[in-house]
Amino acid sequence: MTRMDLRIFTEPQQGATYDTLLTVAKATEDLGCFSAFFRSDHYLHMGDVTGEPGPTDAWITLAxxxxxxxxxxxGTLMTAATFRLPGVLAIQVAQVDRMSGGRVEFGLGAGWYDAEHTAYGIPFPKARFGLLEEQLAVITGLWETPEGETFDFKGTHYRLTDSPARPKPAQAHIPVLVGGHGAKRTPALAARYADEFNMPFSSMDDTKKQFARVREAVAEAGRDPGDLVYSNALVACIGKDDAEVARRAAAIGREVDELKANGIAGTPAEVVERIGQWREAGTERIYLQILDLGDLDHLELVASAVAPQLG
Incomplete structure (x- = not known):
């Protein structure tokens, strides 16, 4: 049986400094059982938090x-196509990939949070899926252009002429993540560009349905559906006993029963069983959304009491 891949996913717009993120990233690495550290790409907090001391930029953080x-x-879940021009973003991501020695993964989405655009003067067009499609075409096209050749693109939203298509990433191919709930255009986009398809904060039934749509679209595009990684992002709230689960739920303003129904929550034994259910649904990788970034004991518990049981 393939081992479930666990990754740590953070939401710094809710309140985190770079130093906090660095501490969590180093713990993610040092604990040994997590394969990646990902963060959101947002410029404004959500819900009943202040977001102090303010947002940190995703790609500056990752650099x-x-x-x-x-x-x-x-990597990112997900960089918003509304935030950056695709040529500039291709350069930024390629540079961070070189800075990391080839460890970057690139998640790109259409962007959805209109309030952060208004707050920082970022245009928020109604028709954003077209931006996403063209950005994926431009960014992957720039990376894949052979050395010594130039890249041209003529689209509705972007036009590039005689681009030297540099710098190249350290990796021969940066893994691309596409995700979302759309029934038609999203699976088609994943079939064309994605190495991984991610379902964020979804029910198991919705996940099964969307994975099936994506697999069908990938096959219709002439690719092997098994070539993609199928993943979920799910909030994590794990404790050594019920009291600790309840304490961690309260710390992030959530209810235990709701977290158990919709996330990865409970005691280690409960969580191992729940992850097994996600595996049966087709999930190969889980991004554990860690909302209390000051609670490093949470990560240590996953590493010591959950990860060793995931065969």
Whole structure:
């Protein structure tokens, strides 16, 4: 049986400094059982938090972490296509990949949070899926252009002429993540560009249905559906006993029963069983959303009491 791949996923817009993120990333690496540290790409907090001391930029953060870590993969769930021009983003991600020695993975989404765009003067067009499609075409096209050749693109939203298509990433191919709930266009986009398909914060039934759609679209595109990794992002709330689970749930303002129904929550034994259910649903990789970034004991518990049981 294939071992479930566990990754750590953070939401720094809810309140985190770079130093906090560095501490979590180093713990992610040092504990040995997590393959990657990922973060969101948002500029404004959500819900009943202040987001102090303010947002940190995803790719600037990952550039710093690229020099401070050695093993773990680094990436975003998901970079918003509305935030950066695709040519600039291709350069940024390629540079961070080189800074990390080839450990970057690139998640790109359409962007959805209109309030952060308004807050920071970022355009928020209604038709964003077209931006996403063209950005994926431009960014992967720039990376894949052979050395010595130029790249041209003529689309509705972006036009590039005689681009030298540099710098190249350290990796021959940066893994691309596409995700979401769309029934038609999203699976088609994943079939064309993705190395991994991610379902964020979804029920098991919805996950099964969307994975099936993606597999069908990948096959129709002439690719092997097994070539993609199928993953979920799920909030984590794990404790050595019921009291500790309840304490961690309260610390992030959530209810235990809701977390058990919709996330990865409970005692280690409960969580191992739950992860087994996700495996049966087709999930190969889980991004554990850690909302209390000051609670490093949480990560240590997963490493000592959960990960060793995941055969």
């Amino acid at each position: 710093g972490l690229a020099r401070e870590t050695k093993r773990i993969r680094l």
